[in-house]
Amino acid sequence: MPLTFAAMYKTCFHLHTHFSDGSGSPEDFVEEALAEGFTHLGFSDHAPVPFENPWSLASAESDAYLAITEPLRNIYHTTLKVFRGLEADYIPGISYPFKQLREEYDTDYLIGSVHLVRPETGNALWFIDGSVEQEYFSGLTDLFGNDVKKAVSAFYHQQMEMVVNEKPDVLGHFDKITMHNKGRVFQEDEPWIVALQNELLELVKAHQVVVEVNTRGLYKGRHHTTYPSPALIRRCVELDIPLILSSDAHKPSEISGYYPQTMAMLEELGVKSLCVFENRHFTPVSIGEFLN
């Protein structure tokens, strides 16, 4: 049933509970969202992948995840609507098909993300999103022989392949590859990187994928701006690509991390609307109707 809100909108469609690598139960997040005046909250625990790891939803936990989130998304809160999504990894030849995940988890939406880059040869994966910076640089050396162009191209091409083959609803943290780089081995405005980003943006547009504005790097102090960068957000505006705002929270207290500053930045960048989730679709609403 669609909601008609008297309230201003406040959203987070990307968060992790203790079912993946976050802390806090789904109920804890709902409680915090209600206290902070959120109107839309979506769980997006890391979808299972076919190998052992400490960060994704374990297949053995799947039933519990479904059982606990199901009543929450069916409760009619007068001010808060709750959804069940997943943040699905795309690793060519390895990850589960998104269609299968959608069906098994009866999701409202899927966020497609690349955290692990698969080089053309070999089975080792480059973890670009780990908490240990050294892992990023040793992967660059061991898997790509320090060929930065090859490594960054592999990241963007993997996202392009994901958009075309798996059709996620949302593209997660578009330029996460910049997190550990910090301007050291490449500059984000180098023409060959801009060309890769433009190619990805064209596909995002063609396949009607929503781009998330993700504030996690900012409130964790790991990155100087949102994912994607202001330059990329500007290009999304030019191409009329729909945007959502999310914090990628890993605990309830993070759900609105850096929102006021990010809202101000988005308005400055000329963003006219952000999406909410209504009737099973991301739908743009004027940015003036969002809390900031």
Ligand SMILES: [Zn+2]
């Ligand atoms: Zn992610």
Ligand SMILES: [Zn+2]
């Ligand atoms: Zn995430």
